[in-house]
Each structure stands twice: as C-alpha cells, then as structure tokens.
Amino acid sequence: MADIAVLGHGVVGSGVLEVLLTHTQSITRRAKEEIRVKHILDLREFPELPYAGSFTKDFKVILEDPEVTIVVECMGGLEPAYTFVRKCLENGKSVVTSNKELVAAKGAELLALAQKNNLNFLFEASVGGGIPIIRPISQCLAANEVGEIAGILNGTTNFILTKMIREHMGFEEALKLAQELGYAERDPSADVEGADACRKICILASLAFGTHVYPEEVHTEGITKITLEDVAYADAWGGVIKLIGQVSMLENGHIAIMVAPMLISRESQLANVDDVFNGIVVRGDATGDVMFYGKGAGKLPTASAVVADVIDCVKHMKARKYLFWEEARPDYIEPFESIKGDFFLRIQGDCSSDETFAKAAEALPGAARIVRREEAKGEAGVTVENISEAGIRERLLRLEESGVRVLDRIRISDF
Numbered sequence: 382m383a384d385i386a387v388l389g390h391g392v393v394g395s396g397v398l399e400v401l402l403t404h405t406q407s408i409t410r411r412a413k414e415e416i417r418v419k420h421i422l423d424l425r426e427f428p429e430l431p432y433a434g435s436f437t438k439d440f441k442v443i444l445e446d447p448e449v450t451i452v453v454e455c456m457g458g459l460e461p462a463y464t465f466v467r468k469c470l471e472n473g474k475s476v477v478t479s480n481k482e483l484v485a486a487k488g489a490e491l492l493a494l495a496q497k498n499n500l501n502f503l504f505e506a507s508v509g510g511g512i513p514i515i516r517p518i519s520q521c522l523a524a525n526e527v528g529e530i531a532g533i534l535n536g537t538t539n540f541i542l543t544k545m546i547r548e549h550m551g552f553e554e555a556l557k558l559a560q561e562l563g564y565a566e567r568d569p570s571a572d573v574e575g576a577d578a579c580r581k582i583c584i585l586a587s588l589a590f591g592t593h594v595y596p597e598e599v600h601t602e603g604i605t606k607i608t609l610e611d612v613a614y615a616d617a618w619g620g621v622i623k624l625i626g627q628v629s630m631l632e633n634g635h636i637a638i639m640v641a642p643m644l645i646s647r648e649s650q651l652a653n654v655d656d657v658f659n660g661i662v663v664r665g666d667a668t669g670d671v672m673f674y675g676k677g678a679g680k681l682p683t684a685s686a687v688v689a690d691v692i693d694c695v696k697h698m699k700a701r702k703y704l705f706w707e708e709a710r711p712d713y714i715e716p717f718e719s720i721k722g723d724f725f726l727r728i729q730g731d732c733s734s735d736e737t738f739a740k741a742a743e744a745l746p747g748a749a750r751i752v753r754r755e756e757a758k759g760e761a762g763v764t765v766e767n768i769s770e771a772g773i774r775e776r777l778l779r780l781e782e783s784g785v786r787v788l789d790r791i792r793i794s795d796f
C-alpha cells in the first residue's frame with residue numbers, strides 16, 4: 382500500500398481524487414501497489430464527500446506522518462506551495478505537482494533537493510494539462526538535440542480566441558465561460574496577459590536545454606489587445622492568431638524565447654488547435670517536428686497527468702526518475718531587441734488606404750500589403766520580413782513621423 386496526501390481540493394485536486402477512486406483497479410495493477418489517499422489538505426470542508434474524513438487543515442499532520450511517502454501539490458501559487466514542497470522533499474517525501482508557477486520559479490532548486498535526497502519531483506501536469514510532454518522531452522526525445530519548441534500553451538486564451546473568432550463572443554463573456562469550466566487560473570490575468578504560457582515555455586526550455594529560465598527574463602505579451610479587425614486581417618493573409626510560446630537555441634549558445642500572439646499560417650499544424658486544446662511542436666535534429674496535442678486544461682485531463690506521475694513515483698520508490706536542469710546563468714537569453722522575425726502591421730493614415738500603404742513601403746523596405754475587402758478608410762494591413770525588434774521599432778517611429786498610426790503589430794510565426 383502506498384499512502385499519499387493531496388494538497389488542495391480545487392479543480393485539479395478533486396480531479397485527482399476522482400481519477401484515483403474511479404480507476405482504482407487499473408491504477409493498482411499499473412502501480413503494482415494500491416494507492417491510498419490518506420490526507421487531503423484544504424481550507425474548506427467537504428462534508429458531503431465519501432472521503433470527508435480524510436480532510437485536514439493542518440499541513441503538519443501530513444509532514445509528520447511517516448506512512449505518507451508521496452505528496453501531490455495542487456494548491457497553486459508560490460506560497461505556501463513552495464514552503465510545503467520543500468519541507469516534503471527535506472523530509473523524505475517525493476512530490477508531484479501541477480503548479481507551473483512553482484516549477485518555473487523554483488524548478489532547478491527543487492530538482493536539486495530531490496536529487497540530493499534520492500526522491501522524485503515530478504510535474505507532468507504543469508505544461509499542457511493532459512498532454513504528455515515533460516516525459517517525452519526528457520525521455521522519448523532524449524537522443525535528439527532539440528533546436529526549437531513552439532506551442533499553444535494556454536487553454537483559457539485559446540478557448541477565448543476560438544469563441545471570439547467562431548462565435549463572435551465578447552472577450553469578457555468567453556473568459557467567464559473558461560472560468561466556469563475550470564480552465565482559468567485563480568487570477569485569470571495570468572492567462573490573458575501571457576504569464577501562464579510564459580511559465581510553461583520556461584519549463585520546456587529549462588528541460589530541453591538544461592538551464593533554468595526565469596519567467597521575469599522572458600518577453601511576454603497576452604491577448605488583451607487582439608481585436609476582431611486583426612483576426613480579419615489574419616484571415617485575409619491566410620491564417621489565424623494564436624498565443625504562442627516559443628524558444629529556440631541560437632548558434633551563439635543563447636536562447637531566443639518569447640510569448641506573444643502570432644499569426645499562424647493555415648498550413649501550420651498549430652492553426653487547427655482550437656478551444657481548450659493545446660498543441661506543442663518540438664523540433665528535434667533526428668526526429669524533425671514532433672507534435673503533441675490534447676486538452677491543455679480542465680479537471681480530468683490535468684488529473685490524468687498528475688495521477689500518472691503518482692503511479693510513476695510509486696513504481697520508482699527507491700529510484701529517482703531522471704529529470705534535471707542546472708541553475709540559470711547570465712547572458713544565456715538573447716536580448717529581445719535583437720531577435721529577428723516577420724511582422725504583421727495594421728496601420729492607418731489620414732489619407733486613402735493606398736497612400737497609407739505607400740508611406741509604409743517607403744519606411745519599411747520589402748513591405749507587402751494584405752488585401753482585405755472591408756478595409757476601414759485610410760487603413761492598410763502590411764507584412765514585413767526578417768527584421769529585428771529594435772529595427773522595426775525604429776522604422777515604425779519613422780512611419781509615425783509621416784503621419785501614419787500603427788494600430789497593431791503582431792509577429793508572424795514560422796511554425
């Protein structure tokens with residue numbers, strides 16, 4: 382019998398209990414041992430539940446119970462999750478977590494602590510909800526040099542964008558629905574402003590390239606400024622707008638990493654990833670592109686990944702699973718200003734659309750026009766290729782001096 386404890390009985394924590402209770406036989410067979418949830422920590426009480434007697438409000442009960450060998454952290458946030466997880470690892474208990482904020486902020490430290498104490502610290506659910514991605518990168522693709530990763534990493538924003546585009550639903554209404562469905566973070570600004578996707582691309586970058594990447598160092602934009610006009614231009618260009626987290630290893634040994642809404646060509650595998658689904662493309666030198674797709678948020682998909690980690694922990698009670706990366710190092714992240722890319726611009730002048738475009742073509746050599754039927758007066762959609770962030774900023778200042786306003790600027794993904 383393996384005794385475990387669950388910290389947090391919210392969307393994910395209650396899903397973990399549901400999966401363990403509804404799949405008991407098959408899980409026991411796979412873990413080669415019965416898994417019993419001995420304690421559940423939560424601030425609330427749940428008298429109506431059949432396992433109501435397992436709840437506690439005192440973390441010490443769990444920490445000081447020698448029978449509990451695995452602790453599942455599903456509370457979210459940095460504190461007290463970090464303190465509790467550290468204490469568990471210091472006291473001989475392996476930890477499974479779905480908390481990407483914790484892994485992105487403290488992953489290197491907690492992995493080192495787990496290694497020192499010959500314990501496991503697993504976090505499959507922290508990226509992509511129910512999609513297997515941590516294990517595939519660290520194990521199945523281990524023979525590759527991974528060069529790039531790009532993905533739709535946030536279910537809430539993908540759900541919102543899909544609802545806005547397909548059903549013309551307003552932003553606030555779509556967000557409310559995502560919250561009701563249990564997709565959004567407790568503070569949903571982490572979803573819509575890109576912080577959640579940033580934490581996830583940091584975890585993938587740390588895992589794939591072996592060095593911790595802190596979210597604060599990563600250029601991050603959310604979807605709050607995306608308008609239906611941008612969506613219409615993306616459609617005329619031949620694609621869709623998605624919130625993308627991407628990282629690539631450069632020849633100088635730095636990584637180029639960012640989170641931003643991007644235009645994705647309809648030809649791309651990522652273009653058809655809609656709703657709460659996530660899609661992640663990993664570019665390996667031996668495999669080429671490998672695509673991972675599935676539900677990126679929600680109770681049962683996420684619980685599925687958490688419980689799989691618990692089973693792995695039970696099976697490797699006396700052996701560590703190999704997951705590790707080094708602490709961050711200076712000058713590892715390429716300055717955002719020098720990262721080159723292609724851009725879509727929506728611009729407007731106090732003149733005809735043709736004249737507006739002519740001014741853009743002068744300020745931005747190589748600019749191409751997106752032809753769209755219902756263009757507003759004086760407005761034009763333009764694409765520009767292979768220019769650095771610093772370069773485009775400078776040229777757009779010049780364009781604005783000629784009386785043309787830049788309404789929107791969105792990157793174009795090459796995935």
Ligand SMILES: NC(=O)C1=CN([C@@H]2O[C@H](COP(=O)(O)OP(=O)(O)OC[C@H]3O[C@@H](n4cnc5c(N)ncnc54)[C@H](OP(=O)(O)O)[C@@H]3O)[C@@H](O)[C@H]2O)C=CC1
Nearest residue numbers: 389390391392393423424455456457479480563678679683
């Ligand atoms: N929801 C999803 O689809 C996914 C979530 N995740 C991650 O999983 C984690 C949990 O998410 P989710 O289940 O949605 O969050 P919820 O807010 O639904 O659940 C968190 C639970 O933990 C409890 N809790 C918080 N702090 C404490 C504390 N100090 N002591 C005891 N209990 C506490 C909360 O109680 P109370 O409500 O009373 O405050 C709540 O019941 C987060 O890190 C999230 O980012 C990862 C993948 C997908």
Ligand SMILES: N[C@@H](CC=O)C(=O)O
Nearest residue numbers: 535536537565566678
């Ligand atoms: N809020 C997150 C939950 C899963 O990680 C999301 O919407 O993707």
